Amino acid sequence: MKILHVNGARSWGGNEQQLLYLVRGLNSKGIEQALFCYHKNPLLDIFKEDEIKIFNVAYKKPYSFDFLKKFSAVVKSYAPDIIHVHTGNFLTGYVLADLFYGLAPKVVLSKKGISRNMSFLSKFKYNYRKIDKIICVSERVKDDLEHVISLKNKSKLEIVWDGVTWENWEPISLKSKYNLPEDAFIIGNIGNHTRSKDLKTLINTANYLINKKGYKNLYFFQIGHFSGLTAELKELVNDLNLNSNFFMLGFQENASSYFSAFDLFLMSSKKEGGPTSVLEAMIYKTPVVSTNVGVIPYAIRQAENGFYAEVEEYEDLGDYIEKLYENEELREQFVEKSFHICKERFSVECLVQKTLDIYQNV
Incomplete structure (x- = not known):
């Protein structure tokens, strides 16, 4: 199984910590993985060379034609079984790239936050027909999404709580x-x-x-x-x-x-x-x-x-x-x-x- 993780962050946050845990955990189970991200993604400073294949691009709006071309080229060259989208901005990029270029892999989306409002475009992309599963970080995120997800798509919603682990840090005074x-x-x-x-x-x-x-x-x-x-x-x-x-x-x-x-x-x-x-x-x-x-x-x-x-x-x-x-x-x-x-x-x-x-x- 090959997974292409897609993350549009340019600064560190809880989402990136969870993706780090996920990648390393999947590595231990023998899952091949790659990451598509911006040049300034903070994960690039953390992952070791042998942990995950990296495809990084200069910052472009995820709806720009340059971004869509590069993303679709990576998907077709790497040929993953599943694209796992971890940020909302790159969900926009995925949907548009699929509309223009037609992308074959299955798609899983992680939804971590509560949306302040949902535009027509947001409703369209969360209900996009080629998204196979939406992983919600909590029951409240699932409840929030259920207001915009169509009845036929509600079965796509799954709850997976964040995970944490203890590390032996040097004490701070x-x-x-x-x-x-x-x-x-x-x-x-x-x-x-x-x-x-x-x-x-x-x-x-x-x-x-x-x-x-x-x-x-x-x-x-x-x-x-x-x-x-x-x-x-x-x-x-x-x-x-x-x-x-x-x-x-x-x-x-x-x-x-x-x-x-x-x-x-x-x-x-x-x-x-x-x-x-x-x-x-x-x-x-x-x-x-x-x-x-x-x-x-x-x-x-x-x-x-x-x-x-x-x-x-x-x-x-x-x-x-x-x-x-x-x-x-x-x-x-x-x-x-x-x-x-x-x-x-x-x-x-x-x-x-x-x-x-x-x-x-x-």
Whole structure:
């Protein structure tokens, strides 16, 4: 079996981490694979030469004729059994390339995120007749897609949760690096500066705990790519007098290594497909407080192995953090339960095997 993975990312995100896990897992099962991507795809800096065949092209809009010609040429020369499309922009490229050039392989699409809106083109491409299966990262992504998928295509939807694995990172000490007091309680967040991550709620939670409830030894560390929203977020931190307790570190390589430095992980997103970061917190035995998005209800059992609040409810998030801060025994109970749930439901082995089952069925 030959798989051509198609990924249109130009910066690192959870999707790329999952593709990395998938490729390496399929390699261990003897599956031949190739990757079609842009020159600046971050995976090119990670994959070793013997792991996967690479076809990379200079950046062009995926609906440009130059892109379509190059993509169709790669498909016809490599002749995969299955094209696995991992990003929405390259789904557009695939559909147009097939319309113009006619591509033979079966097609599997991975859908990771929740769409803000669906244009006529989006509805057309998700219902495209030659897509054989659509892998949804969570029940909520599937529910979101069912509004635009025609009745005859609903059977194409499958759910495969993200997978995570534990790696032995060198410990990081944020306390010494940032000269924090010995009793500092560090709350971490990992997510790029996008509207869906709702980092304003993260900042409002910090303000509620530090300035309104008086927990001056709480320190928030936020990791993720800066964007056009960053200046506004930094201004909010400054306006709320949180500069001494709230740190934005930007993108950090191997962000998972920071879990060893977090006493608690807080996710404030208002819209998610997964997210992988919460699952990573669980596998690294970091207590979790989150908004109720994506896969959270299937990963977190309320008050059994973590807490979740509704979107934007920063006071509820703060109150849950307070409960965990005040109760070390509860934190220990939560992380042990979360670790076992993660190993059982969200392992890389499950991700790889379920994806391979889908390949074999199509």
